[in-house]
Structure formats: C-alpha cells, structure tokens
Amino acid sequence: MPAYNPAPMQPNAPRIAAHDLVKRLTSGGAPLTVLDGVSLEIAAGDSVAIVGPSGSGKSTLLALLAGLDRPTAGSVEIDGQRIDTLSEDALALLRRHKIGFVFQSFQLLANLTALENVLLPLELARRPNALQRAQDLLTAVGLRERMSHYPSQLSGGEQQRVALARAFGPSPAILYADEPTGNLDAATGASVLHLLDELRAREGTTLVLVTHDKDVAARARVRMYLRAGRMERVEINPVTT
C-alpha cells in the first residue's frame, strides 16, 4: 500500500475529491448499498454541508472522505493523493497532520481532562508549544476556567467546545463535523456553530459538515443533498464564504 505523502497539495488540485464512491455493507444478511456512485470536489478553504434525511448515507460519505472507512468502489483524493488505497498507518498519519473531527456525541476521551484532550493530537503531531496552543484554544472557546475538568464534569455544550478546540489544535487543513449540534439545544448549538465559523475563518480550514438541520446547513457556502445514497443536488450560497 502507498505511504502517506506529507508534501503540500498539488497545484490546482481540489482539497477533496471523490469519484464514483460506492459503499456496500454485508454485515448480517443481505448486502445493503449505502452509497451509490457519489462524486464531488471541494476546494481548499471552502465550507460544505452534506445534507439529507436519516439513512441517506451522509455519515458514511463523511467517513470515506476522512479516511475513517474504505469505499467498496470508487476513489477519494485529498490534495491530489488517493487515500482509499493508503495503509492504516498512512491513514493515521494523514489524520494526524491534515484532518480534524467534530462528532455529534463529542467523543472526548473520558479519562483525559479537557486540556489533555486538546493536547493529545498536538503532542502526536509534535507541535512546538503544544501546551500554550491548547490553552489558547480552550480560552478561545471560553473554557479557560474548565481546563482541568474531565468530560463527565462538563455540560454537552462545553464538551463540544472542547471537541472543537481539539479538532483545531493541530491546525488541520480539513475539518469534518458530523452533526456537531445534534446533541445540543438550540442556543448552545448556535454558540458552538459561531465558534466553529470563527475558528475556521481564523485558521483557513476547509470545512465539511454533515447535518440534517437546514439552519446549520445554511451557514455553509456549498450544500450537497444526498438521498438514498446518491447525490441529489448541489446548492451554492454566494453570500456565505
């Protein structure tokens, strides 16, 4: 399997490209096609919302674009390099250096404090001044006073803000967010989205988020609509950048 190439992106290559992605699940009975020939291109710095009802294949598409899972057919490229053929190690290094994640259920490590959760990817990426960076990010998301708290001692909104700080820590080129406000009330969700926009603008990160919430999707420049595993349509919002 080819190794991960940490070289900068190829000129003119889209940040993310997918060609004819197919994903079939065979676990427990008859095969099920979750994605069926999805293609897309996302430019660097863009913000994209993948929208669709439950079971439309949004999260599966996100997992394939992020290298968390492998397609049954088709290919995924990041900065012009195919990632669906990379080894597990190479994918781990790709995620470590280029990709950040925000999950609906936060997925903080329960046995790490807020600060340690943010520090871990920075330490893995061997970022100089990791501690300072982690503290700055937590301050930026308004958790300056909660750094030494464990996830179980934080509210849902606070946990998601820690997750944001963790995701932006290593300054990833791409941020994938899976229903980032799905577990939050409207007000908290709005504040998290505001933070997400702010950090993204500051860091110049490409954002791909999955949501079924129209208001959340409206904040993205591009909206891709999925239905039954197929790309139904793409909308571009010229106002949002």
Add this chain to the structure above:
Amino acid sequence: MAGTLVKAAWRESRGSSARLIFLVLCLALGTAAVSGVRALSAAIENGLREQSRELLGADLAIESRRGVPGEADLLVAATASARTTSTKSLATMASAGGRSRLVDLKAVGPGFPFHGRVVLDPPRDVSTLTPLECAVAPEVLEGLHARLGDELSIGAARYTIAAVVVEEPGRLDFSFTIGPRVMLSLAGLEEAQLEGFGRRVVERRLWAFEGNPASASIEALARRLRAELPDAAYLRVETARDAQPALRRSIERVENWLALVALLALCLGGAGVAQLVHAHLDARAGAIAVQRVIGLRPREVMWVQLVHVAGLALFASLLGAFAGSLLPFALPSLLPGVLPEAFTLRFDWLAPLYGASVGVAVALLFALPPLVAVWQVPPVRALRHEAEPLQAPRLLQWCAWGVLLVGLLLVARVEGGEWRNALAFAGALAGLAMVLWVGARLLITIAARIPRTNLPPLLLHGVAALARPGRGTAGAVVALGIGVLVVAGTWLIEGRMSSYLVNALPPEAPSAFLVDVQPDQRTDLVATLQELGAEHVRAAPIVTARLTKIDGRAVADIAAERKGDAGVDRELWVLTREQRLTFGPDLPADNEVIAGSLWNDPQRAEVSIEERFAKDLDVQVGSMLQMDVQGLSVELLVSSIRTVRWESFGINFFLQVEPGVLEQAPHQVLIAARLPAEREEAVEAAIADDYVNVTVIRVRPLLEKALALLGRLAIGVRVLGLFVVLVGIAILAGVVGTQASKRAREIGVLKALGSTRREVMLLVAVEHALQGLVAGALGGTAAFLVAHFTLSNTLDIPPQLPWLALPLMAVGAAVLAAGAGLLGSWRALHVAPIEALRS
C-alpha cells in the same frame, strides 16, 4: 513520541476506577495463584529439607573406612562457608557385669548433630560427654543387665554409663544395623585404643552450610566432591536427599507434583489474564476508535495498551505475589493443624519479587494475542458503534501467538526446571487450546443452525446468542476449558497422591529387627517370635562380599575411569563398599522385576539387582559380576533388574543371589517382625534370655517418624491442591463474570422491550451454561488424560481415576459458568433499563 505514548498509557489508568480495580484484583488473583503455589511449595520443600537434614544430621556428609581426605575440607570451604565436625563408628564388643555383646559404637565430635538432635535421658548435650563417659541405647542396658552409672568396658577403656540414647539423627535404613548404639566422644574413643589393628573404623565428616543454600547447589557440590576427591571410590558422599532411601520415592513424587502444580498455576493465571485483557479492550473499543481518529497508528494504540496493561500487571502482580507469599503464614490460623509444625515457614523477600516477575511475564505474554485486537477497532466506530471490525494482520497474529508460546516455554522452563517438561507442558497446552477452539467453533456452528422452531423462546435466544458476532464464545470456551483442566486435573492427581502417600507405609511394616542371628537359630527364633504374637515375620540371610570385577574389568579401573566425570550422577562408592547379599528363590512382595527374569540360566549363578543400584554400577541384564565372598571368588550373571518399594520398610537387598550358590558361605540372618506395641519389651526379654547373641532393634519410633512425615506430605499436597482448586474456581468465575458484565446494554434493551428479569436471567444462564458444558466436557477429558499420564508416567502411581466423575465435571462447569454469568450481569439485571442503556 515514546513519552507521549507512556503518558497516554498512564492516562488510560484514570477514570472508571471500579472497572480498573476489578481488573487489578483479577490480575492479582492470577498472580497470587502463581506465587501462592510457589510459597506453599517452598514451605513444603523447606519442611522436607528440614526433615531430611535431621535424618543426616548435616547438609553434607562424607563417609570412608580409609579416612576422609583433607582435600574435602578445602573443596567445601572454597564453595561455601560451613561448620564441620566428625564422627567415627565401628562394630565392637562391649561388656558389663560379666556379660558382653556386639554394639554399634559411635564417637561424635563437638557440634554433632548440626540438624536434628540427640536426645539423652537424663537430658544433656551429647557433646558434654567426658572421655570416660558413654551413652547407650536401652537395648544395651537390657542385654547386659546394666544400669545408669555402671561401668561399660570397650577395648582398653572403661566408661561410666551416663545416659540412655532416646533419639538420634539417623537413616531410616535398617539393613545395615549392626547392633544397639553406644555413644562416646571422639576423645573417649581414643581411650579405647580400638583404632588400628585392622579395625574397620568408619569416619564420617559432616558439614552444615551458612545461609541455607538451595538443595541443588549442595547436590552440585556433592557431585564435584565425588568427581574430584582423591580416593573418591572409597568415599561415600551423602546429601540430605540420600538420607532416607525409604522415603525417597515419596519425596520425589511430591517434588514432581510441586513442579506440575507450578506449571498448572501458570496456565490458570494466563488463561484468566488473556480473557480479562480481552474484556478490558472490548470495553475500551470506543476510546481506541477515538485515538485512531485523532491519528494514533494501530501499533501506537497497542503500545499504549501494552504499557497500560504492563503497569496494571506490575501493580497487581506485586499485590498478588505478596498476598500469595503470605498464604502459608495465614494457613495455621485459618486452618489450625493443617500445616505441621515441622514445616518451617520463612518469609523470603525474593520469593514475592520472583512471583511478581513471573506474574508480569505471564500477564504480558497472555495479553499479547488479545492486544492484537486493537488493529481490529475501526476508527469509523467513533461515528457508527456497529461498524464492522477490521482484519488484524495475519503475520502479527501469528507473531503474538508465537511469542506467547516461546515465552510460555521459557517461563515453564524456569518454573518446572526441565526443558523436557517445559516442552511437554507448552505443547500440551497449545494442543488443548486448539481442541477447545475447535470445540467452540463446533458449538457456534451448531448454535447457528439449530432448528429454532422446536425450542422455547428463551432457550432459543440463549443458544442463538452463542453464535452472534462479537460474542467471544470461542475465547471464553478456551479460557474456561483450560481452567477446568487445571482445577479438575489438580483435584484428580491430588486425590490419588495424598491417599497413596498416606498408605505408602503398609500395615505389615516391621517394628523390630533381630540382628546377628546365626543360621541354625533361624527356624527356632521365627517360631518363638510367632508364638510371642509377632506378625509378618520375615528372615533373610546376609552374606558380606566385595565386588572385584564387572564384565571382566577390575572395579578399581572402572572407578579410576569414572572419576572426574562430574556430569554423571553415579556413586563411585557403590563399587568399593562392602556389599550385603542375600539369597533365596523368591523376591519379597514389594519387588518387581522390570528387566530379564529370575533364575533362568541353569548353567550360571544368577543375581537380581535393584534398579537404582544397577544404574550406579552401570550394569545391565547379561552383565557379569565377580564377587569376593570372604576370600572365595564367585561369578554372578545379572539375569534380572527389579524395582523395590523401599517405603515398605521391609527387608530388601540391592543384590539377591539365586538359591544354591551362597548357602555354604559364612552368613548371618536378619529377621524383621511386627510386634504388638504392648508386647515389645516382653518379646525382647524372652529373646535376650534364650538367644544371648541376638540383638533386637526396635524401629517403631523411626517408623512413626516416617509415618508422620508421609502424613504431613499428604496434608501439604492436599492443601496445595485445594488452594489451586479454589483459586481456579474464583478465576473462572471472574473470567465469566467479566464477559457477562459487557452485556449490560443488551440486557437493558431486552428489559426495555418487555422481558422480565427472570426471563433475562434464564437467557444469560442458558448461554453461559452451554459454554461451560462444552468447556467442562473438553477440559475435563483433558484433565483425566493429563492425570492418567502424570500419575502413571511421572509419579509412578497406579491411576485408578473416577472416570464417572467426567459428566459431573461438565455439569459442574456449566453450573459454575451460569452462576458466574448471572453474577457478572447482576447490576444490569437489577437496575432500571434506562440506566443500563446509558452506561
């Protein structure tokens, strides 16, 4: 990067303290099994050693009729720091008040004995005997009609009888008894002027080592002395191990058993650890997926988990090892009278550290295969809990199993002491694991295909649960099966062995020996004894002789050739010592011919040789021995080799010659008999009156000593067996319970869907009982096979196993598994479904 991983491993220890405490406790139990067995074994071995040393009176002794060479002291001193003393003994006549008799004279140097004690009546230290005082056995007083304070003439000196010898360290070996004991000081022996003039004085040099060195190092020194000392062919080098030929086989059996139990404990601990780590990683799968998402490579995740498990194992092993090492100390108060006083208990700080090291090694080795499972955790699990597991690299899986097997072999070698045993153990364990795995796969296949319409719904779900993906049925059956093997195997072997030990001393064992009987007195004396109520009377002629040639080669040449060959553990002394032969048509009942056959060559005089003695002489069936029978040369063909149950305490000889060869040679008769305890003195008095030359040696106290030792060994074996069985059951329950505790969510869903608690309990019980049944049947069968093999091949005990107990074992394992499964699910069964779902 290493620092980050170690930090991450340390952070793994945080949170979910209840789970970690349970994990540590279970790991500690596994380690406690290993180190507890070691500690109990050490206590039993210490006890054995103490007893053996008491029989020899020292750690090491050299005996010679030519004097012990000074080089012996130099060699011993160069090896270890030791105290030393000497004794000299000879057969001589003693007289008092006009009567005289043959006595076994022993002059002792200062400090004798180093172990055990000489009990005198009135009480005093034997080393305080002045040169003109002696202590005598009661038989001397009775035979000479003498009393304390009377004078006893020996050689040129007259001694005051200052005390009666009640007890002295001595070998439990009666064939060489010459007469009753008379004790002097070394200076006192000089007064008698008995040395010189062709007297056969046996000098014995004794050493006691400082710092309680291991038996193996004393044995090594003994081998070196046999190989390097000048005149080695005329020296008898003895260690405590050689001091009890009658008990040697029993002690060897116990030693073999201890080695086996140590290995079984490893299995038990290992199988427990593997399942616990497996369950632990299952519980951490969510966190591992997140670690993968933020960029940790699989091998980095494995290092994090490995360091984490190593840290927990170290802590748990220290905890378990210390607890295990203290076990023998707790036993006397928990079960008064179980560990006999003679079992010296010493706390050895190195023992728990060693136990902890073995514990960590076992934990890490058995943790490796389940740790490879971190490769199977897909990062996408962070998005979708039900994501399909990835395939771990095959090479890595094989490597993990390979490292486990090789590591196990090494640990087994360290624990069991021999490569052969370690190889057999690792091979058998791998084979059993394979059989269990196949059995589990079969169970899963059957569970998946069973016609569902014919079963009640709860049973149906219980059976179907076995075949569901990710259920871990195969792993659980393998771990349970190995546990059943250990528990059942220990129980089977221990039961046979402890009863065999207790019955090792037959009821017909003689309680007295009559020595110095003339051939013409034999018939009358036997009849007299029987009239006086003696039972099991047996008489055997004794002819003394010396070995001159083996297969035409002079023994002096053979001794010279073998000398320096330290690798071969053969006694040179057997070549040159005075041999005692007997003759007669039949072998005693406790003898069994294992090679050749008795008296089958009408052309030549034949001899039957005891197995160990034949090994020492290096002769086989067909070898020719030339003996010097008091001046007359006799050629004897070795026509059979036989084993002797020395623990029967009967009259037995290394060499028995066929009838018609030695009858005319000058000889004496040795008679053994079992006398009723209350009539012993009367029998003795009657014989003293009618047969003045005959001495009665009472061995009842020695017999009782041996019986007590065997009884204690049996208790030791039983306690150790019981410990392994109990810990084994606890570990099995822990393993099943850990597996079951993962089911909380499923139980929550079932309850949320409307199943009653009773129904869910039944479902959990059915699933676990089926696992237990398969594991119990396969592990139990393996236990019977292992017990049969070990008893008949290693321990030399007729197996006679209760095969009918096999189905009970399977059912027992099923009940245990069901109970432990319910216990592990207890919390989930008893909380509101939503709580179980949330957790």
